[in-house]
Amino acid sequence: MDVQGLQMTQNSPAPGVYKRNPPIAGEAEAIEAAKNGDAEAFSRLYALHKRRVYTLCLRMLGNVSEAEDMTQEAFLHLFRKIGSFRGESAFSTWLHRLTVNLVLMHLRKKGLNLVSLEETINPSEDDAPKRDFGSRDLQLTGSVDRVALERAVASLPPGYRMVFVLHDVEGFEHNEIATMLECSTGNSKSQLHKARLKLRELLRQPDEQSAQPAGFNEVAV
Amino acid sequence: MNDSTFPDFDTMTPADFEKYLPDFFANGDGHVSTDPRLQTFLRNNPDCAALVRDLEAIADQARSLFEPTEPSDAVWTGIQDKLKHQEPEDDDLIRRPQTI
Numbered sequence: 001m002d003v004q005g006l007q008m009t010q011n012s013p014a015p016g017v018y019k020r021n022p023p024i025a026g027e028a029e030a031i032e033a034a035k036n037g038d039a040e041a042f043s044r045l046y047a048l049h050k051r052r053v054y055t056l057c058l059r060m061l062g063n064v065s066e067a068e069d070m071t072q073e074a075f076l077h078l079f080r081k082i083g084s085f086r087g088e089s090a091f092s093t094w095l096h097r098l099t100v101n102l103v104l105m106h107l108r109k110k111g112l113n114l115v116s117l118e119e120t121i122n123p124s125e126d127d128a129p130k131r132d133f134g135s136r137d138l139q140l141t142g143s144v145d146r147v148a149l150e151r152a153v154a155s156l157p158p159g160y161r162m163v164f165v166l167h168d169v170e171g172f173e174h175n176e177i178a179t180m181l182e183c184s185t186g187n188s189k190s191q192l193h194k195a196r197l198k199l200r201e202l203l204r205q206p207d208e209q210s211a212q213p214a215g216f217n218e219v220a221v
Numbered sequence: 222m223n224d225s226t227f228p229d230f231d232t233m234t235p236a237d238f239e240k241y242l243p244d245f246f247a248n249g250d251g252h253v254s255t256d257p258r259l260q261t262f263l264r265n266n267p268d269c270a271a272l273v274r275d276l277e278a279i280a281d282q283a284r285s286l287f288e289p290t291e292p293s294d295a296v297w298t299g300i301q302d303k304l305k306h307q308e309p310e311d312d313d314l315i316r317r318p319q320t321i
Contacts, residue, residue: 050297068293146282146286
């Protein structure tokens with residue numbers, strides 16, 4: 001496997017990720033055993049981390065089939081590289097970063113040049129968020145339906161989805177995203193804002209089955 | 222970006238606000254609606270205030286998407302299968318498991 005671009009060294013953990021990745025009981029022993037080729041230990045590591053890795057892939061790719069393929073790749077890669085894990089950061093943080101890098105590499109192979117987000121993966125005019133504040137009489141502001149948001153995120157253009165997932169879902173900072181995507185911090189901020197605007201637009205579209213907006217629930221105050 | 226690079230908070234136009242909104246969100250805790258510098262502007266521009274509330278609601282709900290989802294059993298089956306049949310790579314750093 002081409003691992004160019006993968007950061008297998010143990011960088012400082014992303015603050016948002018580290019907070020969500022406390023040490024897991026029995027994990028350290030499983031890691032050490034897995035380094036020695038213990039099959040049962042690999043199985044335990046998979047069981048401990050499969051949901052987290054799969055969810056990350058699913059959010060970043062917006063597609064179940066691709067997400068399962070990338071989850072498989074991530075664990076195969078983990079099994080090959082676990083010997084380079086030195087325990088300087090949380091294992092889950094290390095695995096998280098490995099997975100993000102694999103997904104980014106996968107997207108680059110598919111032709112998405114993430115180096116220059118503005119020029120290469122900006123959506124077409126049709127996909128771009130409309131530059132309006134919305135009319136007040138719609139009164140859409142309220143809570144957002146989780147399922148509708150999940151659907152809307154999956155339908156975002158890849159560049160928007162990537163930055164939205166890394167920042168708003170995974171908790172990375174703009175400077176970390178800029179490093180991962182090889183773009184400027186300003187670019188990351190801009191893409192995130194456009195992603196949220198696009199999501200707002202998608203969530204405001206009336207559901208075909210009802211007269212209610214698709215994603216925003218009215219909140220009684 | 223600091224305050225000196227922003228327009229005057231009380232006299233800025235909605236267009237100014239839209240231009241600087243990504244930076245307003247990026248600064249502080251990400252909640253523009255509670256930024257004391259923007260209270261007067263948001264009070265005087267309800268459409269901008271509604272936009273901010275919607276974007277904050279989206280960002281807040283995004284955290285719920287962090288909740289893990291279970292992959293299908295086919296993923297583990299595929300991993301086992303590949304581990305059995307793949308040739309070790311040159312840079313493999315561990316002994317490969319023989320029986321998973």
